[in-house]
Amino acid sequence: MTLTVASIEGRRLDHFIGGRRTAPHSGQYLQSFDPTTGAPWYEAADGDAADIDAAVRVAQAASMDPAWRRITQTDRGRLVRRLAELVAREADALALMEMRDNGKLLREMQAQLKAMPDAYHYFAGMADKLQGDTIPVNKLDMLNFTLREPIGVVGMITPWNSPLMLLTGTLAPCLAIGNTVVIKPSEHTSASTLALAELVKEAGFPDGVVNVVTGHGRTAGEALTRHPGVAKIVFTGSTATGRRIAANAAGNLVPCQMELGGKSPHVVFDDVDLDRAVNGVMAGVFAAGGQTCIAGSRCFVEAGIYDTFVERLVDRARRVRIGHPAQEDTELGPLALAAQLEKVETYVGYGVADGATIATGGRRPQDGELAAGWYYEPTVLVDAKNDMRFMRDEIFGPVVGVMPFRGEDELIRLANDTRYGLAAGIWTRDIDRAMRFARNVDAGTVWINTYRSAAFMSPSGGFKESGYGRRGGFEVMREFSRLKNVVVDYSGATQDPFVIRLR
Numbered sequence: 117m118t119l120t121v122a123s124i125e126g127r128r129l130d131h132f133i134g135g136r137r138t139a140p141h142s143g144q145y146l147q148s149f150d151p152t153t154g155a156p157w158y159e160a161a162d163g164d165a166a167d168i169d170a171a172v173r174v175a176q177a178a179s180m181d182p183a184w185r186r187i188t189q190t191d192r193g194r195l196v197r198r199l200a201e202l203v204a205r206e207a208d209a210l211a212l213m214e215m216r217d218n219g220k221l222l223r224e225m226q227a228q229l230k231a232m233p234d235a236y237h238y239f240a241g242m243a244d245k246l247q248g249d250t251i252p253v254n255k256l257d258m259l260n261f262t263l264r265e266p267i268g269v270v271g272m273i274t275p276w277n278s279p280l281m282l283l284t285g286t287l288a289p290c291l292a293i294g295n296t297v298v299i300k301p302s303e304h305t306s307a308s309t310l311a312l313a314e315l316v317k318e319a320g321f322p323d324g325v326v327n328v329v330t331g332h333g334r335t336a337g338e339a340l341t342r343h344p345g346v347a348k349i350v351f352t353g354s355t356a357t358g359r360r361i362a363a364n365a366a367g368n369l370v371p372c373q374m375e376l377g378g379k380s381p382h383v384v385f386d387d388v389d390l391d392r393a394v395n396g397v398m399a400g401v402f403a404a405g406g407q408t409c410i411a412g413s414r415c416f417v418e419a420g421i422y423d424t425f426v427e428r429l430v431d432r433a434r435r436v437r438i439g440h441p442a443q444e445d446t447e448l449g450p451l452a453l454a455a456q457l458e459k460v461e462t463y464v465g466y467g468v469a470d471g472a473t474i475a476t477g478g479r480r481p482q483d484g485e486l487a488a489g490w491y492y493e494p495t496v497l498v499d500a501k502n503d504m505r506f507m508r509d510e511i512f513g514p515v516v517g518v519m520p521f522r523g524e525d526e527l528i529r530l531a532n533d534t535r536y537g538l539a540a541g542i543w544t545r546d547i548d549r550a551m552r553f554a555r556n557v558d559a560g561t562v563w564i565n566t567y568r569s570a571a572f573m574s575p576s577g578g579f580k581e582s583g584y585g586r587r588g589g590f591e592v593m594r595e596f597s598r599l600k601n602v603v604v605d606y607s608g609a610t611q612d613p614f615v616i617r618l619r
């Protein structure tokens with residue numbers, strides 16, 4: 117892999133189209149910043165509609181090229197396995213690159229990268245297991261069956277919070293099926309996706325199967341979602357952008373897979389081991405600085421233990437070690453973007469204005485080196501209510517609103533009182549109660565006595581404004597293949613052309 121943190125520092129990175137580094141049509145580049153210092157550290161090609169058009173055309177050609185179209189599914193699986201091995205070989209370098217771009221803890225990015233090869237292996241194993249059905253129809257001498265085929269060019273728009281991990285859940289199955297892709301990574305985190313494209317080439321995939329166009333969402337991203345050569349759009353990001361992308365795709369009657377925002381309820385009943393529940397709630401909202409779509413940002417605590425729970429949560433939140441993401445003992449790094457920091461500050465301000473109280477946090481750390489970076493203290497707001505702005509909108513930062521509830525009916529009403537439906541968590545020893553919650557809550561994933569436990573074998577995705585479509589598990593193989601029905605008449609009979617055969 118030629119792209120590493122050391123090799124790209126201070127350099128310009130081009131697109132990756134048709135297996136080659138390709139300079140942007142406009143000649144323009146955009147800066148990528150280090151969140152720990154706020155200083156730029158490399159530049160990435162600033163793609164526009166012409167670059168997207170070039171990439172989509174190359175991907176279309178690759179999807180028709182016998183070098184990709186005419187290889188067996190077993191060989192496709194073999195290529196995906198080879199890619200898994202290369203990702204494993206470069207896991208540390210890729211993790212460091214992502215940390216440098218988005219400021220998340222090095223050990224978290226390492227954990228993601230170390231798990232990633234398994235995801236590629238998992239989907240590689242499915243390459244030769246995607247099969248159609250034989251359909252028994254009410255006709256003699258007829259064979260009626262279905263085929264699963266690649267759909268063509270898939271456009272993928274990825275966010276900055278976990279760039280490669282969020283890409284893998286759809287890229288791996290797309291490659292296993294035989295699709296081709298054009299990826300537009302977030303303008304803030306271009307490097308690791310470009311590095312991955314190099315690994316795809318090294319693995320032996322034909323040129324043009326995976327293409328990367330970097331640049332802004334409003335230009336390159338927008339062009340990708342409007343391009344008539346794209347057969348499906350995958351988007352992970354905010355609900356507002358998702359709505360716009362779905363409208364663009366609808367113009368071409370192109371389906372989308374949308375993984376959007378969340379405002380997930382995280383519930384604590386009074387029968388729990390408090391330390392376990394406090395750690396669970398902490399992990400749910402402060403891990404990754406709250407910059408995850410599944411953050412458990414609305415915490416509902418049974419009234420009888422509310423004060424005790426808040427006391428423990430605040431005590432633990434105050435002891436969180438904020439620091440450079442590469443340091444072993446750091447628990448909370450900076451936010452990824454200056455704009456993200458401003459958003460967090462704005463919403464904490466809304467919380468106070470709307471009547472909530474800051475129990476801890478609510479400010480940037482002032483000491484030493486931290487003052488220069490985009491850091492923010494873990495923040496607990498009590499006296500929260502669902503109609504407050506900070507409880508309604510996704511903040512994507514280390515902020516949790518806590519409120520008491522009395523009884524399961526009130527809990528379900530409060531938990532579902534949101535336009536989102538991505539995830540939910542519950543801590544209780546009563547399995548009947550936990551199951552009732554799981555059945556009644558509007559969430560694509562429900563965690564019982566755990567939180568943020570993700571697996572690429574599980575179908576993940578949202579309800580309501582959190583999106584649609586699923587990634588993970590075998591389901592995704594169906595989402596990224598198209599179903600064709602084939603009907604064969606082997607009777608040998610010559611039919612009257614104007615008789616309709618009902619049997």
Ligand code: NDP
Nearest residue numbers: 274275301302303332333337338353354357376409510512
């Ligand atoms: P966006 O939804 O704006 O961006 C996500 C991706 O979409 C990026 O690659 C972005 O490119 C691209 N994009 C932006 N506008 C368009 C467009 N019109 N057409 C096509 N692509 C576009 O999220 P932000 O990065 O601005 O973050 C804002 C908020 O989104 C966060 O505060 C958080 O609430 C939410 N979010 C949710 C994520 C999740 O995992 N569900 C992930 C990231 C963000 P570019 O980076 O160049 O703008």
